[in-house]
Amino acid sequence: MNARLRKLYDDLSDTFWLVPALLVLLGTVAAFGMIEIDRSGTVPAWLLENWLYNGGATGARTLLGAVASSTIGVAGTVFSITIAALSLAAGQMGPRLLRNFTRDRGNQITLGIFLGTFCYALIVLRSVRTADEGAFVPHLALGVGIALGFICVATLVYFVDHMASRINVDTVIGLVSDDVRRVMRGLTDDAPQPEPPPPAHWRDAEPIRDARAGYLHHLDENGLASWACEHETEIRLLVRPGDYVFPGAPIALIKPPRDGAEEAVRDATALSPTLTSSDDLRFAIRQLVEVAVRALSPGINDPHTALSVLNRLGAALCDMQPVRMKSGVVVKQGRLALVVPHLQYDELVDAMLHMIRQNAAGKPAVLIGMLEVLTQVASVERDPPRLSSVRRHADLVMGDAERDVRGPDDLADVRARYWAFVDMAEHGPLGPFKL
The missing domain is CATH 1.20.120 (Four Helix Bundle (Hemerythrin (Met), subunit A))
Structure with a gap:
């Protein structure tokens, strides 16, 4: 409700x-x-x-x-x-x-x-x-x-x-980036997160199916976890806010089965025919990415707008340095009650950068801007798994440049920014001066 x-x-x-x-x-x-x-x-x-x-x-x-x-x-x-x-x-x-x-x-x-x-x-x-x-x-x-x-x-x-x-496009980008940061704050936490159980834990679970269709707009995690704790069961949702729920497809798993589970899941979820969830970080990111992709289209050809979007996305990744993404595990009274598939760091970076990079093929200014943003993120973020994700995207940018940038001087500029990123990722802001 x-x-x-x-x-x-x-x-x-x-x-x-x-x-x-x-x-x-x-x-x-x-x-x-x-x-x-x-x-x-x-x-x-x-x-x-x-x-x-x-x-x-x-x-x-x-x-x-x-x-x-x-x-x-x-x-x-x-x-x-x-x-x-x-x-x-x-x-x-x-x-x-x-x-x-x-x-x-x-x-x-x-x-x-x-x-x-x-x-x-x-x-x-x-x-x-x-x-x-x-x-x-x-x-x-x-x-x-x-x-x-x-x-x-x-x-x-x-x-x-x-x-x-x-x-003004910069004003719109600023407003949407504020939405990204607001939703991101709701999906992160300073405290250590409990690890979700392995997939084998749900081998004997029973699927819960939903006859409705639409995008998952809101999810009452606390209410559903309380119901699971009260009935001494465990629920694993298969969708998260922003995902499309297909009629008849499993929406969750329950172990052991309990009467009323379908109604509990239905009451804890609200669907919408349109993708406008205020809880979906991917939706807020898609809005920013869409501005950049349209700016890179031949009809508009405005790389400055794409660079502005990249700067905002990079700032959001820098904001994430002191916090961790929620694992989606809800524990009630000392026992597992609910597991929700929350967005993780790799998925977050992919949603931010993949589409912009794919549409920036052959545009060295945007590729250089993306590498410079990733360099700044690497100067702030020192967590090895996160650095590995950022490094993967820098390698993809460099690979696209090697394939699509034809001007030797432009390609040399991209390479120089790439090696500056590698140096930052390996040695940090102090570089060779680090003791």
């Missing part, structure tokens, strides 16, 4: 309409509240004379009509600019990055302020009465409406500046 609630929260966070709808509701409620205060006659005379609108009904209607017509017009412009930004992002940076624009609170609040002000002005307008109609002018509500008009002006200035920065 916890997984489904988290999925519902993520789905609502991804929707573009929720915040504008709440602001429209707030504007509507505020309009009725201001009108009731005006009707009660509790507005101080000094406030009415010095700060609020104190004209007649005709002027009030003109003023409110101007506020309503202008705000709805600007709201349409804001919506058009947002759609244009989405089209630009989809074409140049990839359709998966549209999620970052639709989730942007600045865009949602801007549209909501204009629509909320429009609804506020309409509701207050309908309460204005001339002398022939009963002579009622809601002075306080009109004053608030004028203040909302000024707020809309400031919001428009903010929106133009906000969108100009959001469509």
Whole structure:
């Protein structure tokens, strides 16, 4: 159930309409509240004379009509600019990055302020009465409406500046790299991790099948482990967040079997038809990699963007130096309860670098940039298995350069960066000066 609630929260966070709808509701409620205060006659005379609108009904209607017509017009412009930004992002940076624009609170609040002000002005307008109609002018509500008009002006200035920065590719790369680091923090730990049991441990396990289909969006590890501990059994999940669950295929193994295991696994997992899991590190990395791959395509040919992505990926690997990837083993009350196939360091580096390297064939600037990033990672990371993974990718880069880079000078530059990496990996930052 916890997984489904988290999925519902993520789905609502991804929707573009929720915040504008709440602001429209707030504007509507505020309009009725201001009108009731005006009707009660509790507005101080000094406030009415010095700060609020104190004209007649005709002027009030003109003023409110101007506020309503202008705000709805600007709201349409804001919506058009947002759609244009989405089209630009989809074409140049990839359709998966549209999620970052639709989730942007600045865009949602801007549209909501204009629509909320429009609804506020309409509701207050309908309460204005001339002398022939009963002579009622809601002075306080009109004053608030004028203040909302000024707020809309400031919001428009903010929106133009906000969108100009959001469509900048470096800004988008920075935002996505922040997502990578956030998810990475949830998958790492400073404490030693328990080792998973060997594959032979599950030889007598019984498979748990799932009739659903979709991407694993959320997983309630603690809830499922608690169920396994309570029923004195062990569960090994065969999928992790971001994996596709095929109908009828085994989703987990259980040893020994227990009644209700299928329901427990179903309650602890939430599926989604689209790959948008906030718990999936590979998805966040794919977003960055897609920006680099599109930048390296012949239609765009922007190696500087690819280098910027490589720098962010290298920074994420440097952040991992003091921590370790979680093993996915959950122990409850001193006994094994759950094993989840968590992402490991080799898989992480592969997801970051394979596709970029494959699309950078024949581009020495990008290959040199990749070797320089790997050199910086090697200067920070001194764990032998991790260094071996980084070294493997440096060897792949060098192999691609030997095969695809035709210019002898360019190839010599790549070789020089490769041997600088080898020296860093073998001797560390001090190099030959190390005692």
